[in-house]
Structures are given as C-alpha cells and as structure tokens.
Amino acid sequence: MAVRYIQTCRLPTPFGVFDMHGFEEPDTGKEHVALTLGDLDSDEPMLARTHSECLTGDALYSMRCDCGYQLEEALRSIAREGRGILMYLRQEGRGIGLLNKIRAYHLQDQGADTVEANERLGFAADLRDYSMCKDMLEHLGIRSLRLMTNNPRKVKALSSYGIDITERVPLHVGRNPHNEHYLDTKQSKLGHWLETHQDDDPEI
Numbered sequence: 001m002a003v004r005y006i007q008t009c010r011l012p013t014p015f016g017v018f019d020m021h022g023f024e025e026p027d028t029g030k031e032h033v034a035l036t037l038g039d040l041d042s043d044e045p046m047l048a049r050t051h052s053e054c055l056t057g058d059a060l061y062s063m064r065c066d067c068g069y070q071l072e073e074a075l076r077s078i079a080r081e082g083r084g085i086l087m088y089l090r091q092e093g094r095g096i097g098l099l100n101k102i103r104a105y106h107l108q109d110q111g112a113d114t115v116e117a118n119e120r121l122g123f124a125a126d127l128r129d130y131s132m133c134k135d136m137l138e139h140l141g142i143r144s145l146r147l148m149t150n151n152p153r154k155v156k157a158l159s160s161y162g163i164d165i166t167e168r169v170p171l172h173v174g175r176n177p178h179n180e181h182y183l184d185t186k187q188s189k190l191g192h193w194l195e196t197h198q199d200d201d202p203e204i
C-alpha cells in the first residue's frame with residue numbers, strides 16, 4: 001500500500017531519543033510511523049525492525065505472544081548501536097484487526113491454534129502487506145537493512161520490493177508458558193526461524 005509522508009517530531013523513550021516520522025495511506029487512512037536514530041545519510045546497512053501492531057502485546061503487557069518483548073528488545077538494540085530504524089505498521093492481528101484478533105483468541109482459548117483460528121473465521125493465516133515500507137525507506141533515503149526478525153515472509157516481501165537485506169538478525173525474546181504453543185505453531189505452520197541455534201538461515 002502506498003503511503004505519503006506527513007511530519008517528523010522528537011520521541012524521547014527510556015532507550016533513547018528517536019525521531020518519529022508519520023506516514024498515511026491515502027486509500028485507507030491508516031497511519032504508520034517510523035522511529036529512527038542516528039545518521040540516515042550513511043550507506044552502511046542499517047539495523048532495522050518492521051513491527052506489526054499488537055495492542056495486546058505492545059501496550060497491554062500480554063504474554064500470549066512475543067510482540068511486546070520484541071518491540072522493547074528492538075528499540076534497545078537500535079539504541080545500543082546508536083543507529084537504526086523501527087517501522088511500526090498498523091496491521092493489527094496479522095492484518096485481521098483487533099476485534100477479529102479477540103475472536104481468534106477466543107477460539108484459541110477453546111483449543112484452536114493461531115492458524116486454525118484465523119481459518120475458522122474465514123481469513124488466511126497472514127494477511128499482512130509490507131509494501132508501505134518501501135515508500136517509508138525511500139522517503140528517508142535508506143537502502144539497505146540488517147533486519148531483526150524471525151519471519152521468513154518479511155525477509156522475502158521486503159526483498160521483493162528491492163530493499164537490500166544484508167543480514168537477518170534473530171529476535172528471540174519473551175518465550176514463556178503462555179506463548180510457548182503459539183511460538184511452536186509459528187515455527188511449524190508459518191515457518192518462523194525459532195530454533196535456539198541460529199545457523200538455520202543459509203540463504204541470507
């Protein structure tokens with residue numbers, strides 16, 4: 001989905017003072033942001049995270065998933081490095097929206113896994129689209145990334161838009177008894193790289 005740039009402001013966080021750049025999808029009115037830190041002009045590949053919105057994990061401390069832990073770890077890593085970008089994409093619930101995610105969680109409370117729950121509601125397992133990242137990165141003049149993710153689809157999608165992913169950086173945090181089954185399902189059904197030993201990624 002195409003986005004247009006709106007404005008930039010400072011965003012102080014416990015991890016560092018970021019710049020927050022706002023973008024809008026003219027077709028849908030959806031609002032996305034990119035947080036950046038450090039020198040954007042250098043051609044050195046930039047540490048990056050594309051993070052899909054998860055209100056429950058990112059803001060409400062849910063332990064059903066790993067999102068909140070990953071968000072914090074990504075910001076912390078960017079701050080440690082002194083340079084990087086986090087694109088926060090408003091595609092809640094892998095694209096089905098918050099209320100449908102609650103419906104899906106209800107089905108999971110009754111025994112379905114995360115993929116089966118989506119399917120029972122009539123959705124594909126993952127409806128996300130990452131094309132807005134291309135416009136955001138182009139606007140900011142960023143060409144190559146060291147991407148923090150365990151999700152092969154993200155790497156494939158961003159590469160297909162011509163974004164140069166020079167390295168895939170694993171982001172293994174937040175496993176707990178409440179999300180163990182969810183993480184195992186992501187690994188077995190969605191192909192996430194979640195092994196403890198990370199020499200599992202020969203093509204990147």
Ligand SMILES: Nc1nc2c(ncn2[C@@H]2O[C@H](COP(=O)(O)OP(=O)(O)OP(=O)(O)O)[C@@H](O)[C@H]2O)c(=O)[nH]1
Nearest residue numbers: 052053054065091092093094101104114149150151
């Ligand atoms: N439909 C649905 N969405 C979920 C569920 N649990 C988390 N999500 C959403 O999934 C998205 C995060 O996707 P993940 O596959 O966990 O992680 P990812 O961001 O694709 O991959 P990583 O980069 O490795 O973190 C967020 O939008 C969450 O709201 C669930 O059980 N059902």
Ligand SMILES: [Zn+2]
Nearest residue numbers: 054057065067
């Ligand atoms: Zn989540």
